[in-house]
Amino acid sequence: xxxxxxxxxxxxxxxxxxxxxxxxxxxxxxxxxxxxxxxxxxxxxxxxxxxxxxxxxxxxxxxxxxxxxxxxxxxxxxxxxxxxxxxxxxxxxxxxxxxxxxxxxxxxxxxxxxxxxx
Amino acid sequence: xxxxxxxxxxxxxxxxxxxxxxxxxxxxxxxxxxxxxxxxxxxxxxxxxxxxxxxxxxxxxxxxxxxxxxxxxxxxxxxxxxxxxxxxxxxxxxxxxxxxxxxxxxxxx
Numbered sequence: 001x002x003x004x005x006x007x008x009x010x011x012x013x014x015x016x017x018x019x020x021x022x023x024x025x026x027x028x029x030x031x032x033x034x035x036x037x038x039x040x041x042x043x044x045x046x047x048x049x050x051x052x053x054x055x056x057x058x059x060x061x062x063x064x065x066x067x068x069x070x071x072x073x074x075x076x077x078x079x080x081x082x083x084x085x086x087x088x089x090x091x092x093x094x095x096x097x098x099x100x101x102x103x104x105x106x107x108x109x110x111x112x113x114x115x116x117x118x
Numbered sequence: 119x120x121x122x123x124x125x126x127x128x129x130x131x132x133x134x135x136x137x138x139x140x141x142x143x144x145x146x147x148x149x150x151x152x153x154x155x156x157x158x159x160x161x162x163x164x165x166x167x168x169x170x171x172x173x174x175x176x177x178x179x180x181x182x183x184x185x186x187x188x189x190x191x192x193x194x195x196x197x198x199x200x201x202x203x204x205x206x207x208x209x210x211x212x213x214x215x216x217x218x219x220x221x222x223x224x225x226x227x
Contacts, residue, residue, distance in 0.1 A: 004161075034215075043207060043217045044162070093161050106152065109161035 003027055004096050006110035013084055014118055021079045021113045023094030029074040030096035034107065035067070038091040050077040084117040091115075122210045124218030131198050132226050139221045142190040145212035151184060151191045154207045156220075162207060166193070198225045 003026040013019050023033055031052050036044040048069050049057040056069035066088075068080040077096075081088050091114055095107040124141045131137050141151075149170035154162035168175045168182045168191065175182050179198075184191040195202055203225045208218040 006161075041220075041222075043219050045217075046215060095161075106164055106167065109154075109163065112159070112161045114159070 002098060002106075002108045004094065004108045004110040006092075006094055006113050008113060009111060010114045010116075012116045012118065015085050016083055019081045019084055019115060021081075021092055021094075021115075023077045023079070023096070023110050025075045025096045025098075025108070028096075028098045030077075030098065031074060033071060033077040033094055033096045035069060035077075035079050036093045036095070038093060038112075040091075044093060081115065084115070086117045089115055089117045122208065122216045122218045124208050124221055126221060127219065128222045128224075130224045130226060133198060133200060135198055137193075137195045137198050137202070137223055137225075139193045139206055139208070139223075140190060141192070141208035141210070141218050142188075143210040143212075143216075144189065145210065145214075146189075148189075148210045148212035150211040151182070152209050152211075153180075153182060153193050154209065154217075156205045156207065158204075165206075195223075198223075200225050200227050 005024045005026055007022045011019055033050040035047045037047050038044045046059050047062045050069045050071040052071045052074050058064045071077040091112050093112045095109045097107055121144045152167035153165050155165045156162040166177050166180050166182050168184050170186055173184055179196045181194040206221045210216050
């Protein structure tokens with residue numbers, strides 16, 4: 001159990017377009033999900049905490065109007081990269097915590113989404 | 119803020135040898151320390167974790183030790199196999215969650 005999926009796994013888009021990435025917990029409910037960004041050969045950087053039914057909490061330096069997060073149900077969180085530019089190209093990874101939890105609980109990670117902005 | 123340092127950044131070992139990766143943290147409030155394995159193009163997978171009320175935890179070939187006084191914790195992999203080759207990340211959870219910088223492990227057959 002505890003499987004997290006992401007869709008799409010890979011996306012290529014033109015500069016200026018918006019891209020939506022979905023994160024789903026397949027066999028459990030997740031009140032809290034997290035979105036990370038990872039550059040090549042670097043560690044994961046936490047972008048935001050997504051809470052079901054409320055606004056996301058963004059880390060310092062992350063533009064909330066640029067990276068829109070919606071957590072409309074207990075199994076789905078979406079990240080929309082608005083007006084994407086080449087510098088937004090990266091590997092985006094989500095994670096989920098079973099039930100109502102915090103970062104002190106085990107996170108289950110999705111397989112990631114490779115975004116390339118031309 | 120928290121600073122999680124991870125060493126070494128790269129590690130090559132012969133198949134069958136042991137591999138040790140070390141992390142240090144600065145936040146005294148940290149009490150949960152997971153280790154993740156990430157293969158190329160995939161998300162991280164939890165391989166073992168430890169909480170601050172325990173000094174050591176073992177799961178088959180993988181073990182983690184924690185020294186809260188010195189604020190460091192280590193991952194030990196014994197009898198390494200080629201499929202252990204991946205990037206390993208430590209993490210620390212105190213007031214916030216922080217990943218280490220990663221260790222690229224190569225197990226040479």
